[in-house]
Every structure is written in structure tokens, then in C-alpha cells.
Amino acid sequence: MNKNFSFLIFIGFLCATFICAVIISILPLGYAIPAIILMFIGLLLDVIAASARFYAYYFVPFIKRKNNVVTLSNEPPFYVTASGNAIIVRAEENTYASVFVKIPVYLSSTEMSDEEKLNFARAFSKMITVNSRYPMKLASQLYYLNKDEYIRRISAKLNEVEDRYDKLKADKTTPDKLLNRTEGELAMWHNLFDGVNKSPSQNQMAYAMISAPGANEEEAVAIAMQRAEEVAAGAGSIFGVTASIATGEEMLAFVEPEYSIPPATISELLKKG
Amino acid sequence: MSMDEETIFRVGITLILALMFVSFSAAYGPLYILALVFFMAAFVLIIILSFADFVLFPLFTRILKVTTVPARDYTIPKENDGIVKYVNGLYYATGYITANVYNYVFQAEQMIEGEDTEMVMGPDKWEKAVMSVKFPFKFIAIGQAVDIQKYRDDLEGRRAYLEFQYSKSESAPNVSTSVLDDLKRRMRVLQVRIDRLGAGERPLSSMMYIETTAVGITLSDAMSKLTQQVDQLQTVFNVFDLSLVRVVGREMYGLYKLNYYIPTMDEIISSFQFQK
Numbered sequence: 001m002n003k004n005f006s007f008l009i010f011i012g013f014l015c016a017t018f019i020c021a022v023i024i025s026i027l028p029l030g031y032a033i034p035a036i037i038l039m040f041i042g043l044l045l046d047v048i049a050a051s052a053r054f055y056a057y058y059f060v061p062f063i064k065r066k067n068n069v070v071t072l073s074n075e076p077p078f079y080v081t082a083s084g085n086a087i088i089v090r091a092e093e094n095t096y097a098s099v100f101v102k103i104p105v106y107l108s109s110t111e112m113s114d115e116e117k118l119n120f121a122r123a124f125s126k127m128i129t130v131n132s133r134y135p136m137k138l139a140s141q142l143y144y145l146n147k148d149e150y151i152r153r154i155s156a157k158l159n160e161v162e163d164r165y166d167k168l169k170a171d172k173t174t175p176d177k178l179l180n181r182t183e184g185e186l187a188m189w190h191n192l193f194d195g196v197n198k199s200p201s202q203n204q205m206a207y208a209m210i211s212a213p214g215a216n217e218e219e220a221v222a223i224a225m226q227r228a229e230e231v232a233a234g235a236g237s238i239f240g241v242t243a244s245i246a247t248g249e250e251m252l253a254f255v256e257p258e259y260s261i262p263p264a265t266i267s268e269l270l271k272k273g
Numbered sequence: 274m275s276m277d278e279e280t281i282f283r284v285g286i287t288l289i290l291a292l293m294f295v296s297f298s299a300a301y302g303p304l305y306i307l308a309l310v311f312f313m314a315a316f317v318l319i320i321i322l323s324f325a326d327f328v329l330f331p332l333f334t335r336i337l338k339v340t341t342v343p344a345r346d347y348t349i350p351k352e353n354d355g356i357v358k359y360v361n362g363l364y365y366a367t368g369y370i371t372a373n374v375y376n377y378v379f380q381a382e383q384m385i386e387g388e389d390t391e392m393v394m395g396p397d398k399w400e401k402a403v404m405s406v407k408f409p410f411k412f413i414a415i416g417q418a419v420d421i422q423k424y425r426d427d428l429e430g431r432r433a434y435l436e437f438q439y440s441k442s443e444s445a446p447n448v449s450t451s452v453l454d455d456l457k458r459r460m461r462v463l464q465v466r467i468d469r470l471g472a473g474e475r476p477l478s479s480m481m482y483i484e485t486t487a488v489g490i491t492l493s494d495a496m497s498k499l500t501q502q503v504d505q506l507q508t509v510f511n512v513f514d515l516s517l518v519r520v521v522g523r524e525m526y527g528l529y530k531l532n533y534y535i536p537t538m539d540e541i542i543s544s545f546q547f548q549k
Contacts, residue, residue, distance in 0.1 A: 010283065014286060014287070014290065017287075017290050018290060020294075021290065021293045021294055021297065024294065024297045024298070025297050029300055029301070032301045032302070032304050033304075035297075035298065035301055035304070036298070036301070036304050036307055036308065036311075039294045039297075039298060039308055039311060040311055042290075042294055043291055043294060043311050043312065043314075043315040044315075046287050046290050046291050046315055046319070047287075047315050047318045047319055047322070049283075049287055050283060050284070050287045050318070050319040050322045050323060051322045051326075053279075053280070053283055053322075053323065054322075054326055054523055054544075055326075055330070055523065062339075065339065068337065068338050068339050068340065069339075069340050069341075069342060070339055070340070070341045070342065071341075071342040072341060072342060072343050072344070073342070073343060073344050073345070074342070074344075074345055075344060075345055076344060076345045076346070077343070077344040077345075077347065077530075077532075077533050078533045078534075087533060089533045091530075091534060091536075096533075096534035096536075098533060098534050098535070108400065109396035109397045109400045110400070112396065114393045117392075117393045117394075117395070117396045117397070118392050118393050120396050121392040121393070121395040122392065122474065124414075125474060125475075125477060126473070126474060126475075128414055128416040128477060128479065129416065129417070129418035129474075129475035129476075129477050131418070134417065134535075134537075135415055135416060135417040135535050135536075135537065135538045135541065136415070136416065136417070136535070137413060137414070137415045137531070137535055138413070138414045138415075138416070139411045139412060139413040139414070140403075140411065140412045141409070141410075141411040142403060142406060142408075142409055142410050142411070143409045144409060202407075202409075204403060209535065210535075211534045211535040211536075255532055255533065256358075257358050257365035257367055257486040257488075258358070258360050258361065258363075258365060260409045260486060261365065261409055261486060261488050263361060263363075
């Protein structure tokens, strides 16, 4: 909500409060009850004025609420650009574009010396201050992997090996060595298939989010992409990795909850209660 | 006008107006007591709304049983402690916890001695914490570098003042070694900060928090799982010696909006004044 709008509401309610105070001051002494009622109203307006600092955005939707549901917006929170590499938000007078940069840091503290750990911790603050012209979000996200495709591949491979094994077994001329090897391969795929279904697999990914306002979508996206490329280059030099701009579902996993907990994983979670 | 000045300005004006009512009611005899009660109630409400609105707003929505729709498919239940997305027949509840890592970033209010030891332990603690969490979460830091020259001038000014104090204490007739040691330590701390600026680090204006999402087949199921996850994260991240407070109300809505775009750092700091 616009800061000026919030201030306007504050001033409006203050004026109403002041009017109540003036009326009380000019009321004859015999009007004690109306004076107290006016005082109550005035103080209530005064409290509402104080709340306008943070809650101006809530006033109008609250008054217009239906069935105790206050609707701030009925629009989706963002739109994905046609190119799928940025999200667009219309907030107040501006159009904002946000771009996500993946920072694949595959380092474990168990492999680091004390000096490396210190440098790594300092790299974190260097990364967040990589650019002083605008704020940046740096996040480390732990999310469930979408194993649908992986499970499908293992399942297809398992079926293929099972078919091969059945054919070899039916063929009396098959050498024992080949049959045993195929049996071993079949056991391996079975184990892999059982293992992958046992628990949800998680992945950790660091990313930076960069936003830029613009007069229109194209301008905002162009500025945000330019900033994101600068941040990607900075991340590359600080952590020594190849940072890249996230697109499509990869990007949505940083924004939308259903992409960080894929439906395939939910059935496993629900089974476990 | 900075946000703190703005708060004081608004609180001042509203309280002066409230006081006007009390002074006018003095003429109404016994009703003066009632007027005082109204004034006290208004005074408390104004102070809470200005300095701890996260206490009052969830109470307000709970009493009125008001749910909020911040965007399509999203709902904020009346408790105001999570944001729920309903999609594909499932409820995804997201909650937030404050987690400012003061000891591990440049912008510590008071640099502690042995900070390097703390920073060395940081990656180990982080890895152990992440390994013990079995559900999705994000650790998020939003920051922007502040003007280095201004920061350096401030540090150098403070160091010069300490040096002056040190030389004055040293030449005093009753020299206290503890005072001198303390001044030396404070000068050393400032020097380390100045050296770190020289090594390329930048002072930082930042906000940090944790976001976690739970999924359920009903709204209450998702919310109760979210509460469990929040509790677990608060336990796990306690090793960092952080202030881990569950974010509720208006500030939670603000954090939700930060998922989609980042406004200026001034706007962020002014919106998240109290649960940082």
C-alpha cells in the first residue's frame, strides 16, 4: 500500500478525531452523556488513525468483506513471463520483474579446513553485498525432488531387464554365466526401485532473487535480467561455481509451494502419516 | 523522516489528541472517571499498535473470525500464523521464523571478540542443522551493502575518540589497568572492522528469516503440521544462538509478498520493524 495513502488515511482520521474533540468542547455542561459518547467515538477514531501506519491496506477490504472473508486481491500473486525466466508482479504503481539465479555450491564443511570454513562464512556476506545498488535475496532451500521421471526411468529399465531375463531363462542354450549376470542386474534394478520409493529424496539449492521495477513488463524484465547476470557473475567469482538463471519449473520451485513438495512425494508423506 | 521518527511523530499526535478529550471531560464530574478509563484503553491500544502490532492484529482477526485472502488460491486463517495455498485438492501451509544471524555477518551491532571462531563453526553447525531437517524449508537473507565511505569514516571517528580517551586515561594520576584494557580491546575490535573493509568486505543492511511449508489434506492438518515444523526448526537452529520467533500477522503477509518481488531496503526495514 502506498505510503502517501497511509498518511492520508492517518490525517483523515485525525481530523475526524479533532472534530469530535471540538464538538465536546462547545457542548453545554448539561450534555454529559452525548459528550461521553462523542469521546468514545473520538478515541476510537484516534486509535484507527494510529493503526493506519501499518494497516491502511486493510481498511477498505475489511469494510467490503463478505462472510468474514477479507479479500486483498483475487488475482494470482504473480505471472510468469512468456520466456519462462522471470516472474511479474504488479505492486502499487510499479511493475516488478523478479529473476532467480541458481548458485550450485556443492561443498561440505567436513571437507574444509578451518581457514576454508572461515572464508566460506565470509563469502556469504560478500555474496549478499555483491551489488550495493539494490537489495538482493539470497536463499538456501531444502526441497523434495520430483522423482516421477526418475522412477519412470527405473521402472522402464526394470521391465526391460525382466523381459530379457525371462527370454534368456526360457532359452535352454543360454550360458549359465550370462543368466547369472542378468539375474544380478535384475536384482540391482529391483533394489534401486525399492530404495527410491522408501523415502522422499531431498535436494538443497542456493539461489539469489533479484527484482527490478519498470514502467512496463519488458522494461522491468530487461533491468532484472541485467542485474541477475551481474549477480551470477559475482556468485561465480565468490564461490567458484557456474551460476545460471533458473527457468520454468526450476524457477517455480523457488516460489510456489506445490513445486517444492511435488505430488509424487505427498502420497509417500501421507502414507507415513 | 526515518521510520522511528515517523512512529514517534504519529504516536505523539494521536496521544495529544487523546489527552484533549480527557481535559475536556474534566467539566463533566463523575463521568470524568469513565473518560479516564476510555483514555487509558486508547493509550494502551495506540502504544501496542505502534510498537507491537503483531500482538493485537491476530487477536483482532481471531475474535472477529476474519480470514484474509491475499491472492487467488491463498488464505490467511484467522489465527494469522500461516499462509495457506489450496491447489490440486491439497493445502500447503507456509510459516515464517525470524533468524537474524548477527554473529556471522558483518553488520553485528557490537563485534564480539573471537568472532572468527564463531564463523569457523558456522558451516559445521549449518550442515548439522540441515541434515536433521526432513521437510522443505528456506533460509533467506535479504540485504544490501551500505555506503562504505560513510561506514569507514564512522569507524575511524570512533577509533580516534577511543585513542584520545586511552591517552587521557594513561596520563591520569590513578591509572586503572582494567579501563585501559577495555579501551584497548574496543580499539582492536574497531581496527579489525576497518581491516575487513580494506579486505573487500562491505557493511550490510540485512534481514534474515526462515520459511517452511507443510502439506495436508485439510486446512487444520496442514496448519498443525506447519506448527510442528516451525517448532522443530526453532529447536534445530537454536545452535546458532539466534532469536527464533514465529512471525505472525502483518509482517507474515509482508514476508509472503517478498517471495515475489523485493522493494527497496528502506521499505523493507520500515515494514519489518519489530520482528527482525
